[in-house]
Amino acid sequence: MIITHTLGFPRIGPRRELKRALEAYWAGAITESDLRETAATIRRHNWLMQRDAGIDLIASNDFSLYDHVLDTAVLVGAIPARYGRDENSLSTYFDMARGSAERDLPAMEMTKWFDTNYHYIVPEFTQEQEFRLASTKPFDEFEEAKALGIITKPVILGPMSFLLLGKTKGARFDRLALLDRLLPIYAETLARLSSLGAEWIQLDEPCLALDRTAEELEAYKAAYETLREAVPNAKILLATYFERLDENLPTALSLPIDALHLDLVRAPQQLEQALASVPERIALSLGIVDGRNVWRNDLRSSLALIERAIQKLSPERVLIAPSCSLLHVPYDLALETKLSEELRSWMAFAKQKLDELSWLKRAASGKDGIVEAEFERNARAMQARRSSPAVYDQSLRARVNEARRDRLQRRVSYPERKRRQQRKLRLPLLPTTTIGSFPQTAEVRSWRAKLRRGELSVEEYEQRIRAEIERTIRWQESVGLDVLVHGEFERSDMVEYFAEQLDGFVLTENGWVQSYGSRCVRPPIIYGDVRRRAPMTLKWSTFAQSLTDKPVKGMLTGPVTMLQWSFVRDDQPRSETAFQIALALRDEVSDLERAGINIIQIDEPALREGLPLRQSDRPDYLSWAVDCFRFIIAAAHDETQIHTHMCYAEFDDIIEAIVEMDVDVISIESSRSAMESLDAFVRYGYPNEIGPGVYDVHSPRVPSVEEILTLLRKATAAFDAHRLWVNPDCGLKTRAWEQIRPSLTNMVAATKLLRVEL
Ligand code: GLN
Numbered sequence: 001m002i003i004t005h006t007l008g009f010p011r012i013g014p015r016r017e018l019k020r021a022l023e024a025y026w027a028g029a030i031t032e033s034d035l036r037e038t039a040a041t042i043r044r045h046n047w048l049m050q051r052d053a054g055i056d057l058i059a060s061n062d063f064s065l066y067d068h069v070l071d072t073a074v075l076v077g078a079i080p081a082r083y084g085r086d087e088n089s090l091s092t093y094f095d096m097a098r099g100s101a102e103r104d105l106p107a108m109e110m111t112k113w114f115d116t117n118y119h120y121i122v123p124e125f126t127q128e129q130e131f132r133l134a135s136t137k138p139f140d141e142f143e144e145a146k147a148l149g150i151i152t153k154p155v156i157l158g159p160m161s162f163l164l165l166g167k168t169k170g171a172r173f174d175r176l177a178l179l180d181r182l183l184p185i186y187a188e189t190l191a192r193l194s195s196l197g198a199e200w201i202q203l204d205e206p207c208l209a210l211d212r213t214a215e216e217l218e219a220y221k222a223a224y225e226t227l228r229e230a231v232p233n234a235k236i237l238l239a240t241y242f243e244r245l246d247e248n249l250p251t252a253l254s255l256p257i258d259a260l261h262l263d264l265v266r267a268p269q270q271l272e273q274a275l276a277s278v279p280e281r282i283a284l285s286l287g288i289v290d291g292r293n294v295w296r297n298d299l300r301s302s303l304a305l306i307e308r309a310i311q312k313l314s315p316e317r318v319l320i321a322p323s324c325s326l327l328h329v330p331y332d333l334a335l336e337t338k339l340s341e342e343l344r345s346w347m348a349f350a351k352q353k354l355d356e357l358s359w360l361k362r363a364a365s366g367k368d369g370i371v372e373a374e375f376e377r378n379a380r381a382m383q384a385r386r387s388s389p390a391v392y393d394q395s396l397r398a399r400v401n402e403a404r405r406d407r408l409q410r411r412v413s414y415p416e417r418k419r420r421q422q423r424k425l426r427l428p429l430l431p432t433t434t435i436g437s438f439p440q441t442a443e444v445r446s447w448r449a450k451l452r453r454g455e456l457s458v459e460e461y462e463q464r465i466r467a468e469i470e471r472t473i474r475w476q477e478s479v480g481l482d483v484l485v486h487g488e489f490e491r492s493d494m495v496e497y498f499a500e501q502l503d504g505f506v507l508t509e510n511g512w513v514q515s516y517g518s519r520c521v522r523p524p525i526i527y528g529d530v531r532r533r534a535p536m537t538l539k540w541s542t543f544a545q546s547l548t549d550k551p552v553k554g555m556l557t558g559p560v561t562m563l564q565w566s567f568v569r570d571d572q573p574r575s576e577t578a579f580q581i582a583l584a585l586r587d588e589v590s591d592l593e594r595a596g597i598n599i600i601q602i603d604e605p606a607l608r609e610g611l612p613l614r615q616s617d618r619p620d621y622l623s624w625a626v627d628c629f630r631f632i633i634a635a636a637h638d639e640t641q642i643h644t645h646m647c648y649a650e651f652d653d654i655i656e657a658i659v660e661m662d663v664d665v666i667s668i669e670s671s672r673s674a675m676e677s678l679d680a681f682v683r684y685g686y687p688n689e690i691g692p693g694v695y696d697v698h699s700p701r702v703p704s705v706e707e708i709l710t711l712l713r714k715a716t717a718a719f720d721a722h723r724l725w726v727n728p729d730c731g732l733k734t735r736a737w738e739q740i741r742p743s744l745t746n747m748v749a750a751t752k753l754l755r756v757e758l
């Protein structure tokens with residue numbers, strides 16, 4: 001019999017119980033034991049749900065109060081000295097995760113978990129780093145499940161990925177040099193789990209599916225040989241996901257492990273490669289149910305893969321599972337009450353994916369009538385989705401294809417555009433502007449909530465938004481900004497706002513997934529061809545422009561960002577969906593132009609995060625992403641100034657693509673890096689205009705005139721002042737007006753001082 005298993009389950013709770021408990025605990029409203037009880041309840045609920053769904057091997061230690069990488073750091077005692085050594089205290093743990101105002105301690109660095117929207121705490125290592133077993137979490141949770149009668153499969157981030165995901169502090173050294181010191185702790189952990197009764201232990205090594213050097217691959221071998229010796233009896237399942245093993249496959253199959261998990265959703269071609277070379281002692285775990293997306297599994301084609309594996313390996317050597325932890329999908333489709341029956345029949349959230357695994361196992365063990373009926377239902381849903389008019393809009397497809405044949409280039413080159421734009425805009429040297437949003441205060445958000453509950457009419461709601469826009473325009477005029485924005489008060493979120501107005505997108509009520517700690521996002525779902533029903537931003541932008549003689553920027557969200565922050569279709573390449581979104585934006589641009597908006601900003605903050613994990617896949621991605629952006633702006637008038645915004649500070653990977661985008665102005669984050677992010681543009685000889693951020697919007701601190709002036713002088717020393725703009729790092733939606741007023745006042749003052757100097 002084949003084995004079904006899970007690599008991990010969502011931990012935030014079906015109704016975000018953990019989020020609420022964490023925030024209450026941080027606010028001092030509940031005790032540590034209350035928090036721990038909520039956590040235990042969620043774990044129990046998850047385990048029982050998986051057991052009831054018939055999963056053979058259920059993960060434990062996949063739960064976390066904040067982040068599993070942080071848990072691993074604490075497990076092996078990698079607690080930076082500044083947080084203190086009282087490692088078993090919850091306050092140390094949360095200080096590492098969130099910082100402490102009281103102790104004047106910043107949080108540890110956080111970064112994206114591979115290409116997901118989950119963020120992990122980056123482990124820190126010093127050259128003298130010592131490790132020791134400093135937590136009992138995996139053992140406690142194993143015992144907790146055992147008390148419920150479930151022998152789980154503990155999951156631990158593998159030692160190689162743990163080191164590779166971390167960063168070194170102080171003197172530069174090779175992180176892998178720490179392996180010898182780290183492995184005894186892992187060995188101890190595995191041995192103890194084995195002695196508690198764990199038959200299988202899962203070690204996650206997603207880093208093995210990425211580009212690796214020969215030395216790193218050698219280190220993998222040494223590491224796993226050591227671990228093998230430590231636990232001769234427990235079975236080790238090494239889990240890879242998010243990418244293909246490719247040239248690392250021989251290394252993976254040479255390790256002394258008992259099973260290897262492959263992500264067959266991301267890279268189905270891996271199966272044949274692995275079947276051809278897997279040694280007899282290793283079983284294969286097929287990751288066939290999509291752990292990254294909300295679509296129902298195509299049971300027939302999955303079964304074909306399973307049968308193929310069984311035929312080559314025999315059932316005893318085949319496991320089936322989701323492609324990765326289910327952490328990245330929402331809990332339960334049954335909590336969605338507003339989805340149409342049609343859409344619902346195409347989807348599966350975490351709970352439904354468990355059932356899919358069970359059906360697949362039953363089918364692989366010999367079909368009976370009930371299984372046949374389920375497969376029939378599944379096939380009908382698949383067929384319906386493939387032929388639904390809700391998914392395919394032939395006239396839209398024809399329009400996209402036709403428009404893509406136009407040249408993807410603006411009519412005249414940047415220097416000529418600049419002359420024409422300047423004649424119209426008459427901007428001063430070093431024009432000042434902001435990135436788009438002004439504070440989304442509790443009050444502004446409450447209007448939207450009231451609108452939803454029917455306590456405010458659409459007219460009343462819009463009246464309030466207009467009043468807020470007017471106040472903001474007046475304030476920007478009074479402080480002396482050159483290019484104004486309307487403030488984005490009508491937007492709950494820069495992607496959701498557009499998703500609500502585009503055909504082909506649907507929003508969920510409870511489709512939350514963890515982003516970091518207690519924070520969750522509810523990504524829209526793109527299920528069909530994307531079409532603009534009507535202008536999306538015109539009303540607000542033209543209203544704002546009608547109030548002032550200063551130019552007001554139109555504000556759109558770019559196609560890559562829209563894709564990155566949504567669940568996307570799995571039935572066509574991302575690029576195709578991106579071009580459909582781009583067509584909607586292209587139409588919006590021309591409506592804005594016609595209505596007298598002369599500057600239009602198309603934000604692409606997620607362009608860089610969309611970069612494929614494997615180097616060899618990047619050129620193709622960047623090429624369609626650039627084409628797609630150029631497709632939006634190619635038809636814009638020469639006089640229309642196109643801006644984009646990207647809020648991060650590392651551009652080396654994408655600078656060429658940015659140059660090819662050929663926007664008139666780009667704004668970037670740079671205040672925290674003291675203008676270093678401008679370097680990539682300077683080195684490259686960036687030909688167009690740029691606004692390096694001079695105000696860190698992630699901090700409540702008000703930057704002084706002097707500070708801003710210093711940053712600006714640095715910028716003008718490195719880059720042609722006639723092509724520089726002055727702006728904050730990012731949007732101001734999370735800041736308070738009391739912080740913004742003095743900050744922007746100082747920004748304008750510093751600019752004026754510098755204009756005199758130049
Ligand atoms: N225009 C958006 C804002 O100002 C940009 C946000 C972002 O870059 N994430 O909020």
Ligand code: ZN
Pocket residue numbers: 435605645646647729730731
């Ligand atoms: Zn930004």
